[in-house]
Structures are given as structure tokens and as C-alpha cells.
Amino acid sequence: MPQTEAPRIEAAPRTRLRWWTELPLIVLVYACYSAGRLLARGDVFSAVDHGVTILRVEKFLHINAEHPLNRLFTSEAWLGVPADFWYASLHYLVTPGLLVWLFRYRAVHYRAARTWLMTSTFMGLIGFTLLPTCPPRLLSAGHGFVDTMAQYSSYGWWGGEASAPRGLGGMTNQYAAMPSLHVGWALWCGVVLWRYGRTPAAKAAGVVYPLFTTIVVMGTANHYFLDAVAGAAVMGVGLLLAPLVMRCADRVRAWFEAWFRERFQGRFGVRVPSGSAASSGAGSSIVSAGCQTSTGERIPRQRDARFGPGAEPGASPTDAGEGTPAAAR
Known part of the structure; x- marks a missing residue:
């Protein structure tokens, strides 16, 4: 009789992520990012020099799209006001919303996408620290830029200092233009929608959202075109580093679990669940350690x-x- 193939034993699944551990982690990472962004203000004169240098490079390469877009948004309120609302709100709504959506409905992809976003965000913080950059709106009037956020501040909750609520502008770092994480986060959202969205509308939003965000950050004079390019580059490097970061996190977690088991399990009888099949008994028919x-x-x-x-x-x-x-x- 022909021998039947033995059933394949699947490896035990990884520990399921829980919202009560994920939410504090995301809040902690964002708090560290905001605090680091605030502390890395740098020298104002250096930031202005960096901004002027970027503008000169763009003019030399004929890629300074900020000027025509800023003039358009300044002269046409029906474009400038929605652009300011887009800049001041969607950055803080769409990205968290997609993280929650991934966690609930695309859980198998959540960890990799979250790690990619966090890795890129910390890389952006390094950029703010090493290269403080003055945005176009804070350059002297001779450079031809108008701060649309200040011009249309009566329509929204922001004041004349970036997109912060009125009176809280001093709590933000206005010289963190390079790289543009508005563009970087929007690109992350676009990739997530394109890869994991199942409807044509979701895939279309994955293209439109990062494209419009890039136009908005330049038209409102908050970023240069090269800032947007740098934001996309940071996300690309973060995507390449995300698997390495996850492997390192797994090793640290395994080491901590082993250390905790060695120190406390035998002494106090505390059982620490392990993800391996050998330690949990899942998928194994051998006699366990307890006979x-x-x-x-x-x-x-x-x-x-x-x-x-x-x-x-x-x-x-x-x-x-x-x-x-x-x-x-």
C-alpha cells in the first residue's frame, strides 16, 4: 500500500499583539519623537542658511516648484484655506486611523507596517537634529514666500506659528523642515492603502493622498521640494531597515523572557509563556518535561x-x- 504523507506540522504562531500593549508603545514613540523634535531646535542662523542653500540648489536645478504653488494658494483662498486645513489636520488623523485599521482588519501586516513607520520617524528626528532647516515661510520677505497658515489663520484653529493651535506655537520646532515627515507619513499611508486596500477607491486614495500632500506642503510654504524628496528617501531607507529592526526586537524579547524565566520561574513558580512549540507543547507529541x-x-x-x-x-x-x-x- 502506498504510504500516506505525514501531516505537516505548522510552527506555533507568534504571540498575538494586543491593543493595550500597542497603544502605549505608539504613544511613547510619538511622545519621544515630539520631545526630540522640540529639543532639536538648533541654531536659527544655521537653519536659515540651510534653507537658503536648499532654495539656491533648487533654482539651479530648476525644480523650485514652491514659488508658483505658494503664489497660487496665496491669491486663491478657495485653494489656500482647504490646503491649510489639509496640512494642519490630516497628518494627525489619517496615519493613526490607518494604524488602527491595520491592527483590526489586516493584523498579519500590522507589525511590519508599524515598525517601518516608527523606524522612518526616528530617522527623520536624526535629520532634524543634524540639519535644522528654516521653512520657506520663515525666510525674509525678499525670497518671495507668504505664510498661508498666517494669512488664513482666521479660518482655522492655528495661529501664525506653523500648524500648532493658537498660543502653542512656542511648543513646536519650526526649523524642522528637512526631511518632510508630512510627505513621508503620507507616502506610508499611500503604500498601505495601495497594498492592503481591496477596493479601487482605496487604491486611488493611496495615490492621491501622498501626491496632494506634497503639493500642499510646498504651496503653504512649509517645505521645499527637496524636503519632500528627503521625506520619501527616509521612508525608503526605513522600509529596508524594518526587517532588521524586527529581528533585533525578537532577539531582545527572547533574551528578556529567558532571563526572566531563569531568575523568577524557579524561585517563585512564575510561568512565562514561550512562543516555541517545544516549550508550550503545541504541535508536539513528545512527552513533556513533567512526564x-x-x-x-x-x-x-x-x-x-x-x-x-x-x-x-x-x-x-x-x-x-x-x-x-x-x-x-
Whole structure:
């Protein structure tokens, strides 16, 4: 008879992520990012020099699209006002919303996407620290830019200092233009919508959202075109580094679990669940460390207390005394 192929044993799944661990993690990362962005203000004169240098490079390469877009948004309020609302709100709504959507409906892709976003965000923080850059709107009037956020501030909640609410402009770093994480986060959202969205509308939004965000950050004079390019580049490098970051996180977690087990499990009887099949017993038919057999498992010549010494566990009571004197039966 042909031999049937043994069923394939799948590896035990990774520990499922829980919202009560994910939410504090995301809040902590964003708090660190905001605090670091605030502390890395740098020298104002250096930031202005960097901004002017970027503008000169763009003019030399004929890629300074900020000027015509800014003039258009300044002269046409029906374009400038929605652009300011786009800049001041969607950056803080769409990205968290997509993280929640991934967590609930595309959980298998959530960890990789979250790690990619966080890795790129920390890289952007390094850019703010090493290269403080003055945005176009804060350059002197001779450079030809108008701050649309200040011009249309009566329509929204922001004041004349970036997109911060009125009176809170001093709590932001206005010289963190390079790279543009408005564009970087929008690109992340676009990739997520394109790859994991199942409707044509979702895929179309994945193209439109990062494209319009790039236009908005330049038209409102908050970023240069090269800022947008740098934001996209940071996301690209973050995408390449995300698998390495996840592997390192897994190793750190495994080391911590082993250390905790060694220090506390034997001393206090605390059990630490492990993700491996050997330690949890999932998907394994071998006898565990506690010498307990699984359901239906037999050890050859095992004694059964019901029938006395030498009885097989599968024997019936009438067979228990086979081979013994009749009187005993």
C-alpha cells in the first residue's frame, strides 16, 4: 500500500499583539519623537542658511516648484484655506486611523507596517537634529514666500506659528523642515492603502493622498521640494531597515523572557509563556518535561492499576487473568 504523507506540522504562531500593549508603545514613540523634535531646535542662523542653500540648489536645478504653488494658494483662498486645513489636520488623523485599521482588519501586516513607520520617524528626528532647516515661510520677505497658515489663520484653529493651535506655537520646532515627515507619513499611508486596500477607491486614495500632500506642503510654504524628496528617501531607507529592526526586537524579547524565566520561574513558580512549540507543547507529541502523556498516548508495557501487574492498558477485565489458574479466574 502506498504510504500516506505525514501531516505537516505548522510552527506555533507568534504571540498575538494586543491593543493595550500597542497603544502605549505608539504613544511613547510619538511622545519621544515630539520631545526630540522640540529639543532639536538648533541654531536659527544655521537653519536659515540651510534653507537658503536648499532654495539656491533648487533654482539651479530648476525644480523650485514652491514659488508658483505658494503664489497660487496665496491669491486663491478657495485653494489656500482647504490646503491649510489639509496640512494642519490630516497628518494627525489619517496615519493613526490607518494604524488602527491595520491592527483590526489586516493584523498579519500590522507589525511590519508599524515598525517601518516608527523606524522612518526616528530617522527623520536624526535629520532634524543634524540639519535644522528654516521653512520657506520663515525666510525674509525678499525670497518671495507668504505664510498661508498666517494669512488664513482666521479660518482655522492655528495661529501664525506653523500648524500648532493658537498660543502653542512656542511648543513646536519650526526649523524642522528637512526631511518632510508630512510627505513621508503620507507616502506610508499611500503604500498601505495601495497594498492592503481591496477596493479601487482605496487604491486611488493611496495615490492621491501622498501626491496632494506634497503639493500642499510646498504651496503653504512649509517645505521645499527637496524636503519632500528627503521625506520619501527616509521612508525608503526605513522600509529596508524594518526587517532588521524586527529581528533585533525578537532577539531582545527572547533574551528578556529567558532571563526572566531563569531568575523568577524557579524561585517563585512564575510561568512565562514561550512562543516555541517545544516549550508550550503545541504541535508536539513528545512527552513533556513533567512526564505527562498526551491524550490517547501509550507507553509500551505500561502497568494499569485496574488490572494489576503485567496487565495491558487496553485489556478487558476478562483478559486480565489469562494464563493464570482457573481458580484465580
